[in-house]
Amino acid sequence: EVQLVESGGGLVQPGRSLRLSCAASGFTFDDYAMHWVRQAPGKGLEWVSGISWNSGSIGYADSVKGRFTISRDNAKNSLYLQMNSLRAEDTALYYCAKARYFDWPRSLFDYWGQGTLVTVSS
Amino acid sequence: DIQMTQSPSSLSASVGDRVTITCQASQDISNYLNWYQQKPGKAPKLLIYDASNLETGVPSRFSGSGSGTDFTFTISSLQPEDIATYYCQQYDNLPPTFGQGTKLEIK
Numbered sequence: 422e423v424q425l426v427e428s429g430g431g432l433v434q435p436g437r438s439l440r441l442s443c444a445a446s447g448f449t450f451d452d453y454a455m456h457w458v459r460q461a462p463g464k465g466l467e468w469v470s471g472i473s474w475n476s477g478s479i480g481y482a483d484s485v486k487g488r489f490t491i492s493r494d495n496a497k498n499s500l501y502l503q504m505n506s507l508r509a510e511d512t513a514l515y516y517c518a519k520a521r522y523f524d525w526p527r528s529l530f531d532y533w534g535q536g537t538l539v540t541v542s543s
Numbered sequence: 544d545i546q547m548t549q550s551p552s553s554l555s556a557s558v559g560d561r562v563t564i565t566c567q568a569s570q571d572i573s574n575y576l577n578w579y580q581q582k583p584g585k586a587p588k589l590l591i592y593d594a595s596n597l598e599t600g601v602p603s604r605f606s607g608s609g610s611g612t613d614f615t616f617t618i619s620s621l622q623p624e625d626i627a628t629y630y631c632q633q634y635d636n637l638p639p640t641f642g643q644g645t646k647l648e649i650k
Contacts, residue, residue: 465630465642466579466641468638468640480637528632528639529589529593530589530632533588535585536586
């Protein structure tokens with residue numbers, strides 16, 4: 422059974438940093454691209470970032486480019502999102518999502534974690 | 544970015560009804576269109592991929608059709624457990640983008 426468990430969310434002041442983690446199990450992690458998708462409270466879904474199976478290709482939404490960094494450790498079956506210079510508008514539930522394919526641009530999300538909540542407020 | 548426009552934004556229907564949601568892309572996306580179901584307090588779940596392919600384990604009352612810019616998602620006979628918000632998502636162009644969602648309620 423595929424499981425994705427996010428952690429690392431919390432309350433943080435504007436301008437500060439936070440690192441999210443996603444622990445994956447139940448599938449061969451290094452065969453697939455992985456993504457972060459967020460959902461602001463009461464709002465819709467917004468893709469944040471994606472990374473290919475071997476970290477060779479990475480993409481970001483314009484809204485986070487230059488502030489967020491996605492990475493993965495295939496030996497640890499883990500996905501990460503380093504979030505710097507956080508803003509109030511980054512407040513959201515952050516989901517880790519598995520892609521169906523190995524390359525990140527083909528962003529068909531077939532499994533999702535339960536999310537970790539990030540609140541940016543002073 | 545490609546804009547995905549879902550209609551309606553909300554919908555109230557009775558158990559057993561046929562329910563249809565539409566999704567229009569701002570440009571041709573071929574069949575690179577997925578549908579997700581999000582129940583309250585839960586993560587999204589993939590139902591339909593590549594416009595018309597039913598994900599394994601998803602009940603056959605769910606279906607999808609369309610190509611190019613116009614797509615349709617249908618529940619043939621609404622069940623109480625189908626209460627959720629439904630999202631379309633394109634992945635033909637980067638970045639991947641979602642529709643604004645359709646909230647489905649029981650009448």
